[in-house]
Amino acid sequence: MEDAGKKLVTEGVDCKIPVTEAWIRKHRLLYDGATRHPFIRSIRDGSVDFSYFKRWLGQDYIFVRSFVPFVASTLVKSSKESGDGLDMEVILGGMASLNDEINWFKNEASKFHVSLTSVVPQKANIKYCRFLENLTSSEVEYPVAISVFWAIEVVYQESFAHCLEEGNLIPEELQGTCERWGNEGFGTYCKTLREIADRCLQKASPEVISKAEVAFLSVLEYEVDFWNMSIGEA
Numbered sequence: 001m002e003d004a005g006k007k008l009v010t011e012g013v014d015c016k017i018p019v020t021e022a023w024i025r026k027h028r029l030l031y032d033g034a035t036r037h038p039f040i041r042s043i044r045d046g047s048v049d050f051s052y053f054k055r056w057l058g059q060d061y062i063f064v065r066s067f068v069p070f071v072a073s074t075l076v077k078s079s080k081e082s083g084d085g086l087d088m089e090v091i092l093g094g095m096a097s098l099n100d101e102i103n104w105f106k107n108e109a110s111k112f113h114v115s116l117t118s119v120v121p122q123k124a125n126i127k128y129c130r131f132l133e134n135l136t137s138s139e140v141e142y143p144v145a146i147s148v149f150w151a152i153e154v155v156y157q158e159s160f161a162h163c164l165e166e167g168n169l170i171p172e173e174l175q176g177t178c179e180r181w182g183n184e185g186f187g188t189y190c191k192t193l194r195e196i197a198d199r200c201l202q203k204a205s206p207e208v209i210s211k212a213e214v215a216f217l218s219v220l221e222y223e224v225d226f227w228n229m230s231i232g233e234a
């Protein structure tokens with residue numbers, strides 16, 4: 001009896017944890033650093049400096065414009081995968097929401113009097129965009145690309161969903177921003193991306209899995225740098 005019990009536990013540890021779950025556990029501090037950044041906490045508790053928010057808005061518009069070609073390259077990779085074609089549809093849906101997102105940025109920028117045409121990309125943003133550009137290469141494996149895609153989306157989803165949790169004091173003007181990434185639908189979409197990533201990673205070689213883990217860590221680091229830049233600390 002005792003042995004049987006032990007075996008179950010071992011199996012659970014070795015085989016049952018999805019790869020993305022193992023990564024989050026292993027890199028918890030960095031993950032929390034990206035999803036519970038002081039800038040995000042300041043939105044949640046209402047102490048946010050609007051000049052930081054405006055800086056974030058302008059920089060993120062530039063980021064999202066470079067995110068589109070990366071997502072498109074991931075779409076191309078997914079279309080070459082043997083499978084039921086459902087991955088491609090999920091990514092296509094993601095591209096459609098990026099189209100909405102670009103319009104949302106334009107609208108928001110005009111509300112906050114931020115001129116998007118005169119935003120100068122800052123160092124942390126340039127580096128992040130360059131990282132994405134390098135990942136558009138056809139040499140980059142699909143499991144790596146889809147893991148990065150999921151990681152980028154989930155950082156915003158977790159961050160803004162945290163802002164919306166009970167007891168928040170979000171300034172009225174920023175409620176829409178929090179809902180944009182913190183809403184339930186976006187949460188479901190991120191879960192789907194995560195399932196796709198886990199399915200790909202499960203079939204991938206150890207070499208590809210470690211490349212994907214390194215890329216995942218890079219995303220978390222770039223996200224922390226991006227928030228730091230927004231509050232003027234990078």
Ligand SMILES: Cc1ncc(CO)c(N)n1
Nearest residue numbers: 060063064152153156226
């Ligand atoms: C920097 C950054 N990371 C993630 C997202 C999610 O789309 C975004 N808009 N910007």
